[in-house]
Amino acid sequence: MLELRLLCDNDISLVEAWLNKEHVKRWYEIPHLNITIDDWMSEIKQRGGEYRWLTHLIAVLQGRPIGLCQYYKCVDSDEDFGTLLLTGSYGIDYLIGEEAYLGKGLGKEMIALLVDKIFSFPDARRVTANIDKNNKASEKALLSCGFLLLDAERSRYVIQKANSVI
Numbered sequence: 432m433l434e435l436r437l438l439c440d441n442d443i444s445l446v447e448a449w450l451n452k453e454h455v456k457r458w459y460e461i462p463h464l465n466i467t468i469d470d471w472m473s474e475i476k477q478r479g480g481e482y483r484w485l486t487h488l489i490a491v492l493q494g495r496p497i498g499l500c501q502y503y504k505c506v507d508s509d510e511d512f513g514t515l516l517l518t519g520s521y522g523i524d525y526l527i528g529e530e531a532y533l534g535k536g537l538g539k540e541m542i543a544l545l546v547d548k549i550f551s552f553p554d555a556r557r558v559t560a561n562i563d564k565n566n567k568a569s570e571k572a573l574l575s576c577g578f579l580l581l582d583a584e585r586s587r588y589v590i591q592k593a594n595s596v597i
Contacts, residue, residue, distance in 0.1 A: 433540045435500065435548065438475065438487035446489075446499050447472055449528025458563050459526070484508075490527070490541045497532045500525035500545050505559065512559065513582045515589065519556030521549045538572040546576060550592050557591040 438446070449455055450468045460468055474482045484507035490498035505512055505520040512520070525541050527533055542560075549555045560578065562569045564586045578588040 432492075433537060433544060434491045435488040435541070435544050436491060438478070438489050438499070442489050442496065443472075443475060445496060446475060446528070449499060449526060452528065452530070454530060454533065455526050455528060458566055458569070461563075488545075490525075490537070490544075492532065492537065495529075497529045497537065498525065498527040498541060500541055502545060502549055502558075504554075510561070511585075513585055513587060515559055515581060515587065516557075519554055520589075521552075521555055521558050523549075523558055523560050525560075534568075538568065539575050542572055542576045546590060555592060557589050559587060559589045561585060561587045 447468075450459055450471055456468060459471055460466065474485060475487055478485060478487055485501050485503045487499065487501045489496050490500060500523065502521050502523050505515065505517045505522050508522060510522065512522075523542070523545050525538065525545065527538055527541070546558050549558050558578075559581070560569075560573055562573070570586075570588075573588045576590065578590045581587045581589040
């Protein structure tokens with residue numbers, strides 16, 4: 432069973448290795464937004480300071496770290512969320528770093544655990560993810576977790592808590 436735990440300093444080198452693997456880097460290095468792997472690593476390394484508004488979690492399967500995910504309140508980010516109502520919205524990012532665990536439904540399981548965790552917060556009304564339009568595996572995982580496409584141009588997906596407005 433997949434579990435999520437807080438990222439600790441001992442995880443940093445593993446996460447950096449994951450981010451530099453081709454199957455991850457192709458989605459996390461975003462030239463048209465000037466986002467590099469170094470940017471992601473800066474956020475992780477400064478998670479107790481400038482980026483304390485981000486919560487980084489390690490996905491663990493049978494004691495083995497296999498991936499990374501994070502969540503944050505959208506109001507704390509400078510990201511462009513388009514028409515999404517920011518109050519009560521949380522953003523997520525996620526990856527499976529270990530190739531041997533790709534294509535086994537663990538991305539879907541990670542997303543479901545993340546959404547359950549966020550929806551346990553009293554202020555949470557919706558969760559959003561912005562993915563590359565070509566990342567069909569991520570799209571499939573989001574849709575299978577109940578996310579809906581909110582903005583096709585931005586490839587933004589959202590799931591709302593019962594009785595909440597998108």
